Amino acid sequence: MYLKHMRPYQLKEAVTLNYPLLVPAGCIETHGPHMAIGHDTIIVEEICDRIAQKVDVVIAPSFDYGPTGYALGSPMDGTIDPDYTAFGNHVKAILKNFRQMGFKKTYVIIMHQGMEAPLALAFKKAAAELAFEGILEQGYPRGWWGNETLKNKAGSVWNEIEVQPMILPAASPPAGGDHAGYNETSFLLATCPDLVEQDKLDQDAPWYCYQDEEKNSWTANATHGQIMVEAVVDAWIDKISTC
Template identity: 35%
Template structure:
């Protein structure tokens, strides 16, 4: 369900049944002359639209304003929007804290941008990971007071973790494409892989007639893109989301 369309009784049901709550997290970034600047975020939005048909799911309004960086092209006339990590972390903390106050405990931000370095982290995902951790600490102190971990009520903390009751799992950040896809699907920027995903998920975001106008090395493989390749990638992503969103 789209969060902005939910009525209070539906929100309470989602809380009671611990539905996963998904934030499509991304950027607006230059993706060659042939593809829309919202590609990274659109890939998340469109795959969540598909997985929503399979399971109870709350989909939050997408956040497009991450740290695109100007590594690919200068922004002038090309469209990349850059918001720094410090601002994003502050936003992320308040945002996740608000969701915890509402009652959600199964929150997932899904990102595609710059995730080839996801284990080490890049500015957008690191900012939201930090914001999520800070929000959880802040919420626990609000609910239980300072010293919450050290008091007797937390004596079973590690046993609870072993049983799966870990409050630091309430907010998680995931890459759309995991390492299990590397080598099985083209991972690139505006090349065959990403262009194929958009052809399969959001064809209005691609104009293959413009591929010849590209100058960047990173777009050289885009001419090989196809709906068939994209559909194969979509199935891999959906398999990943089915696992991640179980909670």
Template identity: 30%
Template sequence: MQMVDMFYEELEDAKKRKVPFVIPIGTIEYHGYHASCGTDTMVITGVMRELEKTKEMVVCPPIWYGVASYAVAGPESGTIQVDVDAYENYIYCILKSLIYGGVKNIYCVAHHQTEEAGLMPMTLACHKAAKKLIMEYMEDTRGKGWWGSNDYADYYENLGTGDDPFSYIKVIPLLSAEAQHKCGGFDHAGKFESSLMYALYPEHVDLERTKRNTQWFAKNSVETSMELGQHMVQCALETLQDIIK
């Protein structure tokens, strides 16, 4: 279900049943001559489109602008960079509305600088926003000393479950480290990411333009293939089926 298409009663029902709410966490960034600047965001929305066919979930509007950085190219390339502190506060505000609105099963799914599922500025900002919010929410709703009260004597028994408040919001990569290994690799605007995008949104990858790339990270985009892209989509889906619950 797309959140923007849902009516109030449908949203309330999803909250009560703890249906997963998924937020695509993307960027606008230069992806060589051959792939659209929305690649990081679109590969998430594309995989979620496929995951929706087999799993009940609410897909929230994507966060298009992010902490892209100018590591790949400057602003003249079309990359849009948001300062990490401003971004963290923005994510915090979105998550706060959801949590206080009764959503207790949120997944922030990222695909930018997530090699080996490592933590980088954008994903760290999401983690910090989530933990800060949950601490404030629990103190606000349960009072100071909530964790130390006897009401939470079963805290460790519930660790990692839906009853654990620190599991209300999870920040995960679109492709886990395990999925990346199954795919055979991971890159930026190279054959892997380009193939993933090609399988999901073929009109946003121009195979002819791959020949124009001279930068090291995009040179092997000439090896972009539908077969590899479909394999990567399947690897992502298999992992996300288990992670998103």
């Protein structure tokens, strides 16, 4: 189910039934001459859509404009980099609203720059702050964690919002990352083939398109992409189902 499509009674039902909330987070960043600049968000959205076909989840509207650090081009090349403080404040405010909607478990899913980069850290920082602040807002007194009864009553407040890579360890291999190379190009070929034009690759293509003699942006293919997609989706379903 897509949060944007839900009517209030459906939201209430989803919350009552403890459906987890999936939050795709990515960026707008140049991905070589052959790929859509929104890849890193689009691929997470595609994976979330496939997860939702197999288990009950709610998919939030994506965070599209994450930090890039202009490591790969400027706005004229198709890369956007926001003000990090503003982005972090925005992230925290929206995550807080998701919790106020009643979602008990939220997974922020990322396929961009790794889990110690500004995008993932913005979500991790917001999640950590909300965990501490939320317990006081629920009426627990200062010093609650030092009181064993209150600590046990509060339960696990630290895991309500998880920030995770799209490719969970269980999916790798076969799934792997790169930038617009064999793996990412294959991911997009398997999910949104209209957004890839491999005939735009030529000798001027950047280094990251040909990291490997055999496995590169030219030889990327939907078959490899599909194998990765299935592994990634299966790993997520395992994780959500055993939570």
